[in-house]
Amino acid sequence: xxxxxxxxxxxxxxxxxxxxxxxxxxxxxxxxxxxxxxxxxxxxxxxxxxxxxxxxxxxxxxxxxxxxxxxxxxxxxxxxxxxxxxxxxxxxxxxxxxxxxxxxxxxxxxxxxxxxxxxxxxxxxxxxxxxxxxxxxxxxxxxxxxxxxxxxxxxxxxxxxxxxxxxxxxxxxxxxxxxxxxxxxxxxxxxxxxxxxxxxxxxxxxxxxxxxxxxxxxxxxxxxxxxxxxxxxxxxxxxxxxxxxxxxxxxxxxxxxxxxxxxxxxxxxxxxxxxxxxxxxxxxxxxxxxxxxxxxxxxxxxxxxxxxxxxxxxxxxxxxxxxxxxxxxxxxxxxxxxxxxxxxxxxxx
Amino acid sequence: xxxxxxxxxxxxxxxxxxxxxxxxxxxxxxxxxxxxxxxxxxxxxxxxxxxxxxxxxxxxxxxxxxxxxxxxxxxxxxxxxxxxxxxxxxxxxxxxxxxxxxxxxxxxxxxxxxxxxxxxxxxxxxxxxxxxxxxxxxxxxxxxxxxxxxxxxxxxxxxxxxxxxxxxxxxxxxxxxxxxxxxxxxxxxxxxxxxxxxxxxxxxxxxxxxxxxxxxxxxxxxxxxxxxxxxxxxxxxxxxxxxxxxxxxxxxxxxxxxxxxxxxxxxxxxxxxxxxxxxxxxxxxxxxxxxxxxxxxxxxxxxxxxxxxxxxxxxxxxxxxxxxxxxxxxxxxxxxxxxxxxxxxxxxxxxxxxxxxxxxxxxxxxxxxxxxxxxxxxxxxxxxxxxxxxxxxxxxxxxxxxxxxxxxxxxxxxxxxxxxxxxxxxxxxxxxxxxxxxxxxxxxxxxxxxxxxxxxxxxxxxxxxxxxxxxxxxxxxxxxxxxxxxxxxxxxxxxxxxxxxxxxxxxxxxxxxxxxxxxxxxxxxxxxxxxxxxxxxxxxxxxxx
Numbered sequence: 001x002x003x004x005x006x007x008x009x010x011x012x013x014x015x016x017x018x019x020x021x022x023x024x025x026x027x028x029x030x031x032x033x034x035x036x037x038x039x040x041x042x043x044x045x046x047x048x049x050x051x052x053x054x055x056x057x058x059x060x061x062x063x064x065x066x067x068x069x070x071x072x073x074x075x076x077x078x079x080x081x082x083x084x085x086x087x088x089x090x091x092x093x094x095x096x097x098x099x100x101x102x103x104x105x106x107x108x109x110x111x112x113x114x115x116x117x118x119x120x121x122x123x124x125x126x127x128x129x130x131x132x133x134x135x136x137x138x139x140x141x142x143x144x145x146x147x148x149x150x151x152x153x154x155x156x157x158x159x160x161x162x163x164x165x166x167x168x169x170x171x172x173x174x175x176x177x178x179x180x181x182x183x184x185x186x187x188x189x190x191x192x193x194x195x196x197x198x199x200x201x202x203x204x205x206x207x208x209x210x211x212x213x214x215x216x217x218x219x220x221x222x223x224x225x226x227x228x229x230x231x232x233x234x235x236x237x238x239x240x241x242x243x244x245x246x247x248x249x250x251x252x253x254x255x256x257x258x259x260x261x262x263x264x265x266x267x268x269x270x271x272x273x274x275x276x277x278x279x280x281x282x283x284x285x286x287x288x289x290x291x292x293x294x295x296x297x298x299x300x301x302x303x304x305x306x307x308x309x310x311x312x313x314x315x316x317x318x319x320x321x322x323x324x325x326x327x328x329x330x331x332x333x334x335x336x337x338x339x340x341x342x343x344x345x346x347x348x349x
Numbered sequence: 350x351x352x353x354x355x356x357x358x359x360x361x362x363x364x365x366x367x368x369x370x371x372x373x374x375x376x377x378x379x380x381x382x383x384x385x386x387x388x389x390x391x392x393x394x395x396x397x398x399x400x401x402x403x404x405x406x407x408x409x410x411x412x413x414x415x416x417x418x419x420x421x422x423x424x425x426x427x428x429x430x431x432x433x434x435x436x437x438x439x440x441x442x443x444x445x446x447x448x449x450x451x452x453x454x455x456x457x458x459x460x461x462x463x464x465x466x467x468x469x470x471x472x473x474x475x476x477x478x479x480x481x482x483x484x485x486x487x488x489x490x491x492x493x494x495x496x497x498x499x500x501x502x503x504x505x506x507x508x509x510x511x512x513x514x515x516x517x518x519x520x521x522x523x524x525x526x527x528x529x530x531x532x533x534x535x536x537x538x539x540x541x542x543x544x545x546x547x548x549x550x551x552x553x554x555x556x557x558x559x560x561x562x563x564x565x566x567x568x569x570x571x572x573x574x575x576x577x578x579x580x581x582x583x584x585x586x587x588x589x590x591x592x593x594x595x596x597x598x599x600x601x602x603x604x605x606x607x608x609x610x611x612x613x614x615x616x617x618x619x620x621x622x623x624x625x626x627x628x629x630x631x632x633x634x635x636x637x638x639x640x641x642x643x644x645x646x647x648x649x650x651x652x653x654x655x656x657x658x659x660x661x662x663x664x665x666x667x668x669x670x671x672x673x674x675x676x677x678x679x680x681x682x683x684x685x686x687x688x689x690x691x692x693x694x695x696x697x698x699x700x701x702x703x704x705x706x707x708x709x710x711x712x713x714x715x716x717x718x719x720x721x722x723x724x725x726x727x728x729x730x731x732x733x734x735x736x737x738x739x740x741x742x743x744x745x746x747x748x749x750x751x752x753x754x755x756x757x758x759x760x761x762x763x764x765x766x767x768x769x770x771x772x773x774x775x776x777x778x779x780x781x782x783x784x785x786x787x788x789x790x791x792x793x794x795x796x797x798x799x800x801x802x803x804x805x806x807x808x809x810x811x812x813x814x815x816x817x818x819x820x821x822x823x824x825x826x827x828x829x830x831x832x833x834x835x836x837x838x839x840x841x842x843x844x845x846x847x848x849x850x851x852x853x854x855x856x857x858x859x860x861x862x863x864x865x866x867x868x869x870x871x872x873x874x875x876x877x878x879x880x881x882x883x884x885x886x887x888x889x890x891x892x893x894x
Contacts, residue, residue: 037714060763064678070670071679071688074737077730078691084709085702139571146572150565159572161882162579164784168878169582170791172844173867177582179851180860185391190525197524207578214575240561261697268699270794271844275851291524298701298794305708305798320705324698331697335690 018054022065025050085324089317092116100318109281116315118322120283124198124294125267131202132209132266137259140213148221149243167211175275178204183276192291196278199290204272213262220254221247253341260334264327270298279303297323368430371421372552378414379545382407386538404533408507414544415500421551422493434488434555443483446495450479488555496547503540507533590868593861597643600628632865637805646866648806649846655810656842657790659725660732665782668736676744677766696734703731704798712799719839721810724800728789739781743774776888783881791874793844802839804849810840843870
């Protein structure tokens, strides 16, 4: 589509004073924001003036440079998130060493004596995520199969907006319902000793991750080329045989990417856990007591940021780092399997 | 003609006549038992109906349906019914009933037989029994033995009061205790579901068609369940929130002189006395104050609107610009794929992590405390990846012929982008942005960390401030439309308000206030979604025509 040239040449930044000016003023904005945020208005004004000038004199160059700048800012945001999370969490890692991720005995979370072990929270996140996945993965994939393969037009027209609406219900609303309705129900019917339990959180998060799994898995299933299915149907297989033997295996990577992203959602879900749990930073006893109370990584941050300072705040950032790394890994993993699916299926799908 | 009917009968075999009715009855009873058990579990229906225990009635229905299924299988075996069973039922049935057998076996050996530590052995025996029953006999017998057998077992347990009114089970190591009120519906519901599944297979005459029918029953039921979940959630909030939300709405008419401007050449204007509508809706027009008769969420609504406006005006230009650069200017290669991985990573980053980032990076630089501006920026960072992903998809979907045709006319690249590519991609960009806005409007975790101050303020952020004044210093005229002080003040927002009603425990915030807030929040978010979905429909039909 374009003639090969160097990055700078292709952008035309070096060719014109407008490009250079834009670059310089933007750099100034960035520098002031880092060093003296109070003065950021002046370089910003200069940048705006150059942009206005550029739009009248050299629109093409201005647009190119602005698009490049937007890209740089996007990459910068990801970089800054990583840097700031890690930088702020270093004190906690320095105090606790590797114990922050592995300490299981004795006192686990005691800000007053500067003991921070994330193990109970990691366990809470693992348990809630497992329960949520056990709900969201099979039901979500089944829902995707129904929408993509089996549903008559009217049902599809009803289900797709319904799934989007489910995805749109804010997490705090789910949390509120869990707090007001499910918690008392569980306490009364199953005589739970504490208000709130990992089980309720897992169920609520599972319901929240469901639409994510459905819509992404549905995309994957719908992108399996029609001729593959036609071949199976022409051999006399039923629709269901075609679905299980041809479509689902072909879409396997996409479906697993959907499940991975659903797990990512479940790991990162904050408000439901914060509202429902009773915030005990201890391991449940015994470990598999899903009706017990502990804490998740997300709810730890949301419930303690207000009272935390110093090393405790740093420990919260460490929890953020664990979350960030986990979810980034899931995201990259899902992208990898998705690409593999594109390669396998090939062609214009 | 004769071949036609022959083909039809071969295809429909098993789905006509008595088999269909008998199988259909099994499915219907199974489905009714499932729904009734679910309702009994959530205690919507009473557990005694006309003197009889609901669970006994359901158990009788299950036993009858299981008998019907067994009769169907006997008839099929003796050749009365025309069916096409496979020689074995297959792995899915074996897996399901292996699991059922595992749980049942463990349960029975621990509870009824009293093997305290030997229950794993019982569980294994049960699992083996389930698998053997599912795999060894011919398909029709296997279905009757597993689905029908489990229904008979559960029916027997309920009818003979093995799990009676005084029964209670406290599993070792779990904090929960199981009572008949919760255990019986679970048992009956599972048995009913499995019975409906095998019944559907029987109704279609077993074999391949039967498996397809059974699977389609389960998958459709799952889809119906999702719709039901949505309906239950929304109606629950609507029913509870409607009263508090609409409390104290007053409206009326009053007469007032109204000035009507007339076209020139006629009179300049006339003044008539006309009715005007006045309208007062306390819940969305008032803040939170002791003097208020009815407290409202107006500050939170204003805060949410400003947050969305701010986030959109930062994220859309940045996101669309990035998408344009990646798609139109950059070489498709390492750079674009790195940025793509980064955006996808950003998209799935937990919202609380954005909040932490805002706390560490933005808050110290902007006013050194919670502020509206920090909230806007954090939410815009959350919105950014979604805008990039959807815009990029929309730009990639613009056919290359458009670009080539424009380039062939000698139009520069930017002109092509501006007048050909972007207009063609606009629908996708707009829809993606609106759906993204719906998501950030309900986001709580990040604003919790960077935006909020007092949970129940009396007034919202007062951001617009139109004014003009002469000053003594350069440039001597001061025009203002933005109240920058408000940008640096903490604010509130609808999702935070809902969170605050849960945690704050302020004396005069009743539960009704929370439900009303939840309903308003839901309405605001769904309004964004409705606009997004409607615009997508509109653009879709426009593209197709």
